[in-house]
Amino acid sequence: MxxxxxxxxxxxxxxxxxxxxxxxxxxxxxxxxxxxxxxxxxxxxxxxxxxxxxxxxxxxxxxxxxxxxxxxxxxxxxxxxxxxxxxxxxxxxxxxxxxxxxxxxxxxxxxYIDAPTMHPADFQTRTEVMEKAGRVMNRYHNSGSTFASTFDPIAKVKEYVSILEEHNYDKRYEGWDRMSDALRRIGEAYAKHPAPQAPCHCDTLAENFMLQEDGTMRVIDWEYSGMTDPYYDCACVCVENPLNEECEKIYFGAYCGGEPTEEQKARLLINKFLVTTHWSTWSLVQICYGKDADFYWEYGRVRAVQACSFLDDPKFEDYLKLISE
Missing domain, CATH: 3.30.200.20 (Phosphorylase Kinase; domain 1)
Incomplete structure (x- = not known):
């Protein structure tokens, strides 16, 4: 050595x-x-x-x-x-x-997958990347696999809040009450009409996709994976990269195999909110475990701002009603 x-x-x-x-x-x-x-x-x-x-x-x-x-x-x-x-x-x-x-x-x-690490810019500028990401995700969502674990973003946020309370950590981001109320209402909607479940990655950052020279798209780092709503995975791609309207249309169209239905669009927006709420709360837990407080506070604050922006989308309430019926 x-x-x-x-x-x-x-x-x-x-x-x-x-x-x-x-x-x-x-x-x-x-x-x-x-x-x-x-x-x-x-x-x-x-x-x-x-x-x-x-x-x-x-x-x-x-x-x-x-x-x-x-x-x-x-x-x-x-x-x-x-x-x-x-x-x-x-x-x-x-x-x-x-x-x-x-x-x-x-x-x-x-x-070791010998391929360049991808970044949000790849999802924002390369049609091939957007389309191959959508297709590989559709492939594993519809693979018929049953994951050993489940991932419920609403339950996970509640778990994180319990950790915060155990550590007597009471700092919260601006908009926390709005986020908590929306989380409650989505939970009520899912209680009436459960979201679809599929094997999901749940952390689909650009850096977790690897496009090999032969054109094969691979996906790494499955630590947050579980059976959950496949649109949570899709929402993470759109939020974390982030995709503008045109790029989102290319990516989500490739995933859906054509023009998305109104319900698919609704589930995508609802899950954009769930993704950002999950990671904003996760960031507070990192602070509790002694990680860089300044970095993780800002990371989570940005996610909280994003979460509230999805609540401000004029279609949010109609889409929440759609998945509730």
Whole structure:
């Protein structure tokens, strides 16, 4: 490991906290045991709000990805569920192959997908990306797979609020009361007419899509995955990238296989609100777990502003009534 240490001194000092070093070294040793060879290169990969990710190159040139799961994430992420869900998607060639997974922490060793990391700009400017993202999502939503876990964004927000209360953290974003009321009313609508359920990724950021040279679209990082409303996945694409009206039409049209119905449009807007409410509340939980308060407060504040903007959409009330009937 001399080359790794020499080339990556900053990894330990600047990226990995002292209480994470032992787990990181354990993953490196497990990698050696699995592949029966040493690591020639090890480097930090950019991105990742929750975890720390590394690219490793084995002595024979094979590339793999190592994820060091964020501290405390097992308290609010179903790690055994992620393992099973991602495994099903790997079997279909959508997610990376899993070589090792720690169900207690979420740290893992997986296939490295050799493709450029995508960014929102790719979804905003490249028709191919928009269309392939829509089609691969339609593929896994309609795969017939049953995920081991469920993801209920309304229940998850309530869970986050309980964590905040346990930590006596009472700061909330502007518009919180409006968001809470809308969340309640959507919950009542779903109680009467449950939303459709499908195997979903639930964190469809641009960075979680990988377009390979042969044109195959792959999807990584299934830690928030579960059975839920497939339009939640679609809404996340539209919100997080973010897509303008024209790009959204291309993406959502590819997903729907043509012009979306009024009900599909309604579910997309409702879920845009649920996505932004979920992540704004999640950000407060990160602060409770000791992460950068300034960064996560601003991250969540922006999501709260977005959530309220969807409430201000003139079609919101009509669409909420539509899914209630």
């Amino acid at each position: 001399s080359e790794i240490t020499a080339r990556n001194k900053s990894v330990f000092g600047d990226v990995i906290a002292n209480d994470e070093i032992n787990d990181f070294l354990r993953l490196v040793n497990i990698t050696r045991d699995i592949f029966k060879q040493g690591l020639a290169v090890l480097e930090i990969m950019p991105g990742g709000l929750t975890n720390k990710n590394f690219r490793a190159v084995l002595e024979d040139g094979t590339q793999i990805a190592i994820r060091l799961a964020g501290k405390g994430t097992a308290n609010y992420i179903n790690r055994p569920g992620e393992k099973q869900n991602a495994g099903q998607m790997a079997f279909q060639g959508i997610a990376p192959e899993i070589f090792y997974y720690d169900e207690k922490t979420g740290s893992q060793i997986v296939e």
